[in-house]
Amino acid sequence: MSISLDEAVELTRTGDLWVFRGRSVPDRAIQLTTNSPVNHVGMAVVLDDMPPLMWHAELGRSLPDMWTGTHQRGVQLHDLRDAVCVWANRYGQRGWLRQLEPPADSAMEEAVLRTVARLDGTPFPSTAQLAWRWARGRLPRPGRLGLGGLRGRTGDRSQFGILSRIIDRGETGSQGRAGDTGDTREAGDAGARGETGGTSRTGDTSRENAAALETAYCAEVVAVTYEAMGLLPAGRRPNWYDPGRFWSGDDLALSGGAQLGAEIEVRIPPR
Numbered sequence: 001m002s003i004s005l006d007e008a009v010e011l012t013r014t015g016d017l018w019v020f021r022g023r024s025v026p027d028r029a030i031q032l033t034t035n036s037p038v039n040h041v042g043m044a045v046v047l048d049d050m051p052p053l054m055w056h057a058e059l060g061r062s063l064p065d066m067w068t069g070t071h072q073r074g075v076q077l078h079d080l081r082d083a084v085c086v087w088a089n090r091y092g093q094r095g096w097l098r099q100l101e102p103p104a105d106s107a108m109e110e111a112v113l114r115t116v117a118r119l120d121g122t123p124f125p126s127t128a129q130l131a132w133r134w135a136r137g138r139l140p141r142p143g144r145l146g147l148g149g150l151r152g153r154t155g156d157r158s159q160f161g162i163l164s165r166i167i168d169r170g171e172t173g174s175q176g177r178a179g180d181t182g183d184t185r186e187a188g189d190a191g192a193r194g195e196t197g198g199t200s201r202t203g204d205t206s207r208e209n210a211a212a213l214e215t216a217y218c219a220e221v222v223a224v225t226y227e228a229m230g231l232l233p234a235g236r237r238p239n240w241y242d243p244g245r246f247w248s249g250d251d252l253a254l255s256g257g258a259q260l261g262a263e264i265e266v267r268i269p270p271r
Contacts, residue, residue: 002265008097009081012052014109015100015229016044017222017246017260018084020093027093036244040093043222044080045112054083055116055225057218059124062086067120075122075216088268096263098248100231108229115225122216219243231258 003011012018020040021027030039042056053066054077061071063078063086087093104112216224220238223245227234231254245252248262 001262002267003097004267005081005084005269008084008264008266009052011099012044012046012080012097013100013103014044014046014112015104015226015231017098017100018042018044018054018056018080018095018266019098019243019247019263020087020091020095022091022093024092030243034242034244036242036247036249038243038247040087041218041222041243041246042083043225045077045116047109047113052080054078054080055112055221056083057122057124057216057221060086060090062090065120067116072121074124075119075221077116077120084266084268085271089271095266095268097266098246098263099261101259101261102257104229108231111228111230112225115228119216119221119224122221124215124217219245222246226254231255 018041019038020042021031021038022040027039031037040056040058042054045053045055047053056078057075059073061073061076063076063082064070065072066077066079084095088095216238219241223232223236223238223241226232233255244250246260248260252260254260
């Protein structure tokens with residue numbers, strides 16, 4: 001299945017994943033190391049009437065971060081359309097959309113905002129750090145098959161206006177929960193714990209994973225965010241995840257009956 005970038009941007013919702021595959025030497029190295037056909041993953045953040053955003057980590061700083069309004073490396077929140085075009089046209093990547101079912105609810109969206117507040121701006125690891133963390137977190141698993149069908153504007157928007165509205169929404173959503181995005185005991189994280197009541201270490205673990213990341217690569221960012229949303233079980237270190245964990249050829253199971261759909265190829269227009 002193949003759709004245009006316009007159609008994909010229109011379809012995408014918070015929690016949907018965007019996976020990418022490139023042919024450069026670093027891209028191939030990541031694919032070989034992780035024994036998967038993809039080398040980058042990002043998560044869509046779509047709130048109210050704001051333009052869809054991409055939550056991910058990368059070395060580049062060509063686009064303004066919508067959380068800070070600055071150009072930075074590492075963990076970033078970008079205009080989704082612009083980010084996809086950069087990955088396609090500047091980095092030579094092909095992109096696919098995987099939709100989350102059922103869609104994220106308001107509690108999950110608030111968990112996303114709290115995670116953005118904690119992780120945005122976290123540096124990207126060096127190549128040596130990246131390789132060491134992958135080696136520590138997991139070993140390449142045999143049996144990951146190729147993806148078969150996987151082949152692979154700069155808009156005049158005000159990032160500061162978007163930033164202001166994100167912050168306003170986050171502050172409003174946090175009232176009556178913890179009143180502070182830095183609090184480590186938000187009642188709102190009950191949903192991220194996957195529980196209906198009681199006290200558990202699950203929500204604490206997701207916050208500890210986010211807080212412990214002195215550097216972060218793309219799969220860790222998605223994994224920590226999914227854990228905060230209650231979509232991944234607690235207890236795994238973030239470096240257990242790599243981009244290949246998030247493509248359909250893996251057996252990653254989500255919590256609470258959630259599922260990720262098959263890859264939908266996105267036709268990305270050239271500049």
